[in-house]
Amino acid sequence: MAINPKSFPHDSSYIKAYEDMNLLKHDVMRPIRMELEVLKPELYLKYFDIEETIVCFGSARIYEAQKAKERIETLEAELAKKPQDKKLQAQLKSAKELSTLSKYYDMAREFATIVAKRAGDKFAVVTGGGPGIMEAANRGAFENGGKSVGLNITLPHEQRPNPYICKNMAFLFHYFAIRKIHFVMRAKAFVVLPGGFGTFDELFEILTLIQTGKKESIPVVLVGKEFWTKVINVKALADYGVISQDDTHLCPIVDSAEEAWKIIADTYKIK
Secondary structure, eight states, X not given: OOOOGGGSOTTGGGSOGGGOHHHHTSGGGHHHHHHHHHXXXXXXXXXXXXXXXXXXXXXXXXXXXXXXXXXXXXXXXXXXXXTTOHHHHHHHHHHHHHHXXXXXXXXXXXXXXXXXXXXXXXXXEEEOSSSTHHHHHHHHHHTTTOOEEEEEEXXXXXXXXXXXXXXXXXXXXXXXXXXHHHHHHTEEEEEEOSOOHHHHXXXXXXXXXXXXXXXXXXXXXXXXHHHHHHHOOHHHHHHHTXXXXXXXXXXXXXXXXXXXXXXXXXXXXXX
């Protein structure tokens, strides 16, 4: 793809290439931008001696119980003023449903607490860096002296990093693909709590990598039997033959932080 200098400011040719933001943001420079997104977090994480991680995935929309309750009360107050507002009605219904999942915020926080207390510096806890389940996992690690990393991404709606990420361990990505590289490359386990499209995308990405041998076999644990047995039927996939029977064992489902940790601890012989 050719660059049209007329679209750049006057005398832009005389700007040093690495200082020329118009050039760096041009489509033709995408490979360079992608390389930078790989390299920058790599340099930081190597400096902080982060070599092995446990990655926690889950919805940004699941809050701890008190915050979920406050959101419902706020929406109820707004709806009282506009009782015919269909959008508010839908938001209130969604908020009430999400409030039933608040226990998973607590589980994510508890799991990361266990990691920090029982594994010490062996594993850093990594999340997508946003609110909800991500916040909970970062919080559990951060509040207990563990290494807490956030890999955030630019989205149409602004998403700030949660406050429970260690200093200089919050990273902002533009490319989902590069972000996934950093989720996977150091991961020794994935713990997946209830979530939506983003969580499913991340879950099936790692399962595909393990299934195809692109990633070594590591624990991928789904937390929340009530949720996961409703939304995913791995046995049915095997029954239809689109995955093998052996693949059904790639993502065990548990119902507590302790059970999730036991699978990981047994795998790596951690007492």
